[in-house]
Amino acid sequence: MAIRPILHFPDPKLRTASIPVVEVDDNIRTLIDDMLETMYEAPGIGLAAPQVAAFQRVIVVDTSEDRSTPLVLVNPELLECRGMEEMDEGCLSVPGIFEPVERAEWIRVRALDRNGQPFEMEASGLEAVCIQHEIDHLDGKLFVDYLSDMKRNRIRKKMEKQRRQTL
Numbered sequence: 001m002a003i004r005p006i007l008h009f010p011d012p013k014l015r016t017a018s019i020p021v022v023e024v025d026d027n028i029r030t031l032i033d034d035m036l037e038t039m040y041e042a043p044g045i046g047l048a049a050p051q052v053a054a055f056q057r058v059i060v061v062d063t064s065e066d067r068s069t070p071l072v073l074v075n076p077e078l079l080e081c082r083g084m085e086e087m088d089e090g091c092l093s094v095p096g097i098f099e100p101v102e103r104a105e106w107i108r109v110r111a112l113d114r115n116g117q118p119f120e121m122e123a124s125g126l127e128a129v130c131i132q133h134e135i136d137h138l139d140g141k142l143f144v145d146y147l148s149d150m151k152r153n154r155i156r157k158k159m160e161k162q163r164r165q166t167l
């Protein structure tokens with residue numbers, strides 16, 4: 001297992017649409033294990049493969065209190081969305097920024113597990129928000145895209161300034 005570096009907004013690579021996984025093989029399982037280690041170390045409650053520059057449709061999530069319940073979703077598909085809720089969101093690719101975003105509060109999802117077996121699940125609250133946030137990453141979309149142009153530009157400038165200071 002290895003921790004992989006996380007890309008930061010406004011890196012254009014985060015805008016890549018990730019491609020479906022054709023076969024859940026050992027390479028994909030290594031990616032999954034590295035993503036889990038990177039998510040727990042960050043620490044974050046979710047991570048999408050494009051955040052670590054792997055442009056395949058893989059996400060990991062753990063919203064459990066004791067961070068003991070890793071959830072792996074390969075080729076996740078939103079089947080159903082219900083209700084709306086507004087929650088403060090953050091993103092490991094936009095560090096230090098927290099802004100309210102409106103999302104479905106209940107979802108049903110289909111995906112493949114780490115053995116390539118299809119399964120369906122329901123999620124609500126923070127877990128539902130996190131899964132929607134991660135699926136957006138697979139489509140090159142970031143939570144800052146839901147904010148006003150003014151807010152997003154302010155965040156971009158802040159990130160670019162931070163980057164210059166750390167280089």
Ligand code: GNR
Pocket residue numbers: 043044045046047048051088089090091092093129130133134137
């Ligand atoms: O760690 C994370 N916290 C979080 C909080 C509210 C809504 C979504 C998230 S996901 C984020 C990790 C991340 O960037 N995943 O892509």
Ligand code: NI
Pocket residue numbers: 090091092093133137
């Ligand atoms: Ni994110």
